[in-house]
Amino acid sequence: MSIRFTAKVRRGTVALTVAVGLAVGVAGCSSGGDDKKPQSSAPASETGDSDPSTQEGQSDKPLAELKGSDGLVLQIDSAQRDSGGFVTVNGSLRNDGAKSLVVPSAVSGNETEIIRNGRSLGGATLVDPQGKKRYYVLRDTEGRPLTTTGFSALKAGDNLAVFMQFPAPPANTSEVEFQMPTFSAATIKISG
Numbered sequence: 001m002s003i004r005f006t007a008k009v010r011r012g013t014v015a016l017t018v019a020v021g022l023a024v025g026v027a028g029c030s031s032g033g034d035d036k037k038p039q040s041s042a043p044a045s046e047t048g049d050s051d052p053s054t055q056e057g058q059s060d061k062p063l064a065e066l067k068g069s070d071g072l073v074l075q076i077d078s079a080q081r082d083s084g085g086f087v088t089v090n091g092s093l094r095n096d097g098a099k100s101l102v103v104p105s106a107v108s109g110n111e112t113e114i115i116r117n118g119r120s121l122g123g124a125t126l127v128d129p130q131g132k133k134r135y136y137v138l139r140d141t142e143g144r145p146l147t148t149t150g151f152s153a154l155k156a157g158d159n160l161a162v163f164m165q166f167p168a169p170p171a172n173t174s175e176v177e178f179q180m181p182t183f184s185a186a187t188i189k190i191s192g
Helices: 002-030
Strands: 064-067 072-081 086-095 125-128 133-136 159-167 175-179 186-189
Touching: 064 186, 072 175, 072 186, 133 159
Parallel strands: none
Antiparallel strands: 064 072, 072 086, 086 159, 125 133, 125 175, 175 186
């Protein structure tokens, strides 16, 4: 009888913990916080900042801007090392040209497995000059690249948020060269 009682108490405790956690989470989300907006920050439209996803603690200055063909610009905002052994590069692809253009298929790279999964930034690589290694965009178990996919054209002035995930170089490597087909190369600093 005590085993059944203990099991019921454990289930009840777990259910209570989950319910309290959900209630706190919902209360935090539903409070809105409209009456507590910081007065020092202006809306994105007033500051000219068209990227509202800039994370706290990250500099507004990009790590690099790579020039591509026909007015394409790849801006790299962050290269973050995580505890799982990956480096995630975040940024934006924008069309600074005067007319709409098709993003070159070369940015997908030339590997058959990546190409068959559609347009992506799968051609990107990180080069560790110290360790003399090149790191390619990671793929999932079905061969899809772990990067922004499903784009083809950008209208004049359009800005597309992008990401690419790579295996992390050794912990003592803090700078790598970022390369993307049809774009200039740039040295970027890995944080984290």
